[in-house]
Amino acid sequence: VTAPAELAERLRERFPDLVAARGEVTVTVPREELLDSLRWLRRERSLSFDSLSDVSCTDWPGREPRVWMAYHLYSMRHGNRLRVKVGLPGSDLRVDSVTPDFPAADWQEREVFDFFGVHFDGHPDLQRIIMPEGWEGYPLRKDHPLGGVPTQYKGAFVPPPDQRGL
Amino acid sequence: VEEEARRGILTTTLGAIVNWARKQSTWPVTFGLACCAIEMMAAGAAHHDLARWGMEIFRASPRQADLMIVAGRVSQKMAPVLRQIYDQMPEPKWVISMGVCASSGGMFNNYGLVQGVDTIVPVDIYVPGCPPRPEMLMYGILRLHEKIQKRGTFK
Numbered sequence: 001v002t003a004p005a006e007l008a009e010r011l012r013e014r015f016p017d018l019v020a021a022r023g024e025v026t027v028t029v030p031r032e033e034l035l036d037s038l039r040w041l042r043r044e045r046s047l048s049f050d051s052l053s054d055v056s057c058t059d060w061p062g063r064e065p066r067v068w069m070a071y072h073l074y075s076m077r078h079g080n081r082l083r084v085k086v087g088l089p090g091s092d093l094r095v096d097s098v099t100p101d102f103p104a105a106d107w108q109e110r111e112v113f114d115f116f117g118v119h120f121d122g123h124p125d126l127q128r129i130i131m132p133e134g135w136e137g138y139p140l141r142k143d144h145p146l147g148g149v150p151t152q153y154k155g156a157f158v159p160p161p162d163q164r165g166l
Numbered sequence: 167v168e169e170e171a172r173r174g175i176l177t178t179t180l181g182a183i184v185n186w187a188r189k190q191s192t193w194p195v196t197f198g199l200a201c202c203a204i205e206m207m208a209a210g211a212a213h214h215d216l217a218r219w220g221m222e223i224f225r226a227s228p229r230q231a232d233l234m235i236v237a238g239r240v241s242q243k244m245a246p247v248l249r250q251i252y253d254q255m256p257e258p259k260w261v262i263s264m265g266v267c268a269s270s271g272g273m274f275n276n277y278g279l280v281q282g283v284d285t286i287v288p289v290d291i292y293v294p295g296c297p298p299r300p301e302m303l304m305y306g307i308l309r310l311h312e313k314i315q316k317r318g319t320f321k
Contacts, residue, residue, distance in 0.1 A: 129206075130243070131242060131243070131278075132242050132243045132245075132246070135242065137277070139276075139277035139278070144277065146276065147275035147276055148275060149276065149277050149281075149286050150281075151242070151245075151281045151282070152242065153242075153245055153246075153285060153286055154246070155223070158281070158285040160271075160275075160281055161270045161271065161282055162279055162280050
């Protein structure tokens with residue numbers, strides 16, 4: 001295992017936008033360079049980040065970029081961990097899919113698509129994974145209401161219990 | 167008129183007998199979805215013993231069941247499954263909404279869960295509780311028996 005500071009030094013040359021804090025190393029890349037960056041991180045034998053352990057997403061309404069993708073990498077050879085972040089503008093939520101390179105991303109990207117509505121270009125089967133097909137809305141966006149939402153059933157909307165006039 | 171009256175008496179009597187027979191063995195379909203299912207199983211097991219009302223057999227096939235005890239929270243994705251199983255049950259059929267989650271969504275007031283199973287199937291008896299104890303479920307079942315006896319129709 002490489003010390004985080006050492007790993008940060010090793011990466012800073014290629015990724016100037018780098019943060020090493022609390023024992024974690026995070027690099028931010030433009031979304032056009034995401035695929036190249038991940039491929040490079042895997043290819044470099046001194047790094048060999050060959051395992052994509054998680055793909056996650058956060059929503060920050062009112063900020064730009066609004067949505068941040070986070071790719072969590074792990075090196076089987078060295079035991080290091082690394083986070084790669086990509087910011088997406090709220091008006092254009094799309095990013096290249098990493099599934100063709102990292103098959104582990106398949107369902108993770110479908111989950112992000114399901115909950116945040118981010119489109120992954122090149123994903124082989126981009127459809128909802130947890131919510132029912134045909135469900136409307138992206139429930140983990142911050143502007144989605146926390147409670148009191150109508151029940152959707154086969155295209156019909158049933159209002160929440162306190163609005164049914166029972 | 168006398169003949170009509172006699173026929174009328176005969177019909178009510180037969181209806182009462184049929185309803186009595188129906189209420190004495192309402193076979194439930196297995197539909198345990200969450201922690202309520204544990205209490206439902208406890209109600210079916212030896213200590214509380216649903217066999218006293220002829221309903222110890224939880225049928226795994228909806229074709230052989232006439233009571234659906236929705237025990238637990240129903241997710242949006244489970245809703246079509248639940249409805250299909252309900253549709254596959256032969257008439258006459260009844261539904262008990264067991265627990266507060268099945269009745270109104272309960273504490274899960276969010277996008278993931280159906281806010282009350284009565285939005286997708288007609289419910290006869292609501293049993294509150296989180297989860298209800300077996301005694302409460304049995305009380306609901308007895309109330310359902312009353313309902314079947316009084317308001318059941320025989321065609």
